[in-house]
Amino acid sequence: VATVTSATELTGPESAAWRLFMQMQESLRGSIEQQLQTDSNLSSTDYTVLAALSEAPEGRMRALHLSQVLQWEKSRLHHQLTRMCRRGLIERQNEGRTSYAVITEAGRAAQEAARPAHTEHVRQLVFDRLTDQQVQQLADISRTVLNGLRSDVPD
Amino acid sequence: VATVTSATELTGPESAAWRLFMQMQESLRGSIEQQLQTDSNLSSTDYTVLAALSEAPEGRMRALHLSQVLQWEKSRLHHQLTRMCRRGLIERQNEGRTSYAVITEAGRAAQEAARPAHTEHVRQLVFDRLTDQQVQQLADISRTVLNGLRSDVPD
DNA sequence: CAAGATTGACATATCAATCTTC
DNA sequence: GAAGATTGATATGTCAATCTTG
Numbered sequence: 466v467a468t469v470t471s472a473t474e475l476t477g478p479e480s481a482a483w484r485l486f487m488q489m490q491e492s493l494r495g496s497i498e499q500q501l502q503t504d505s506n507l508s509s510t511d512y513t514v515l516a517a518l519s520e521a522p523e524g525r526m527r528a529l530h531l532s533q534v535l536q537w538e539k540s541r542l543h544h545q546l547t548r549m550c551r552r553g554l555i556e557r558q559n560e561g562r563t564s565y566a567v568i569t570e571a572g573r574a575a576q577e578a579a580r581p582a583h584t585e586h587v588r589q590l591v592f593d594r595l596t597d598q599q600v601q602q603l604a605d606i607s608r609t610v611l612n613g614l615r616s617d618v619p620d
Numbered sequence: 621v622a623t624v625t626s627a628t629e630l631t632g633p634e635s636a637a638w639r640l641f642m643q644m645q646e647s648l649r650g651s652i653e654q655q656l657q658t659d660s661n662l663s664s665t666d667y668t669v670l671a672a673l674s675e676a677p678e679g680r681m682r683a684l685h686l687s688q689v690l691q692w693e694k695s696r697l698h699h700q701l702t703r704m705c706r707r708g709l710i711e712r713q714n715e716g717r718t719s720y721a722v723i724t725e726a727g728r729a730a731q732e733a734a735r736p737a738h739t740e741h742v743r744q745l746v747f748d749r750l751t752d753q754q755v756q757q758l759a760d761i762s763r764t765v766l767n768g769l770r771s772d773v774p775d
Numbered sequence: 776c777a778a779g780a781t782t783g784a785c786a787t788a789t790c791a792a793t794c795t796t797c
Numbered sequence: 798g799a800a801g802a803t804t805g806a807t808a809t810g811t812c813a814a815t816c817t818t819g
Contacts, residue, residue, distance in 0.1 A: 485762035
């Protein structure tokens with residue numbers, strides 16, 4: 466009599482890979498969060514918003530567009546912008562029912578000051594340790610999973 | 621005269637891989653969170669704690685040990701256990717200055733009810749889309765990065 | 776009315792205390 | 798005193814309203 470494995474179990478290698486991936490992903494997030502906070506007094510979300518705005522023409526983006534690019538709930542973005550406003554990193558501009566976020570000089574300075582150490586940190590933790598081939602593999606795997614997430618319940 | 625690239629810039633492929641990885645990782649987290657919440661009324665952290673306890677002898681672990689295994693701040697774990705207690709998923713046991721968490725019958729039932737759909741979700745999003753080779757690559761990459769995180773400022 | 780913005784309530788994470796027991 | 802547990806303050810994320818303006 467053959468043993469029957471439930472259809473919903475992962476195989477051994479899959480299970481091992483999943484645990485490693487989850488742990489890596491969580492530790493990496495934590496390490497990056499801490500580095501940015503300690504060295505630059507920014508959260509990774511602050512940094513993400515500043516980086517997006519700094520690359521936009523005139524450092525200015527429509528809030529709705531920003532929330533789409535970052536794939537954030539509109540209310541998450543709103544709260545985040547409120548906090549960043551309070552700290553002088555960005556400013557809001559409202560035109561009728563349309564809302565914009567603009568990076569301030571202080572925000573640009575903070576982002577530029579934070580970038581080298583942040584990039585260096587990512588490099589040391591990730592890219593200095595992986596071969597060019599592995600970097601390519603990571604990109605391929607990420608793209609594949611991402612494609613699945615997009616087609617999954619596209620709403 | 622050769623152009624000099626700042627030492628802190630990532631290369632094109634590295635930068636592309638990093639963006640894809642970050643986006644994949646965030647979307648995957650969100651999707652899993654939503655699936656667990658919708659189908660089983662559990663957060664992914666609830667599920668993680670329940671899974672750890674359910675595998676422990678007698679469904680019981682020392683809080684300190686649990687926080688080490690999960691690599692969580694002790695106070696994060698404490699708040700989490702408090703919330704899970706309130707919902708009847710676990711119970712606390714205090715012996716002197718030592719604190720334990722025990723899974724309840726309701727907690728075990730919730731975890732067992734949640735597991736199949738959760739596993740199936742992970743499989744559909746990740747493992748059904750990757751080749752065996754890619755699963756192995758993901759494990760290797762994760763292990764490598766994790767090793768770096770461990771030796772990095774080990775405190 | 777409907778798109779988009781805003782708000783508030785609640786869940787979660789982190790940090791810096793403080794409390795407890797050996 | 799110190800290991801470990803607990804607490805509270807603050808930052809962040811999600812959801813379900815409500816408000817505003819075309």
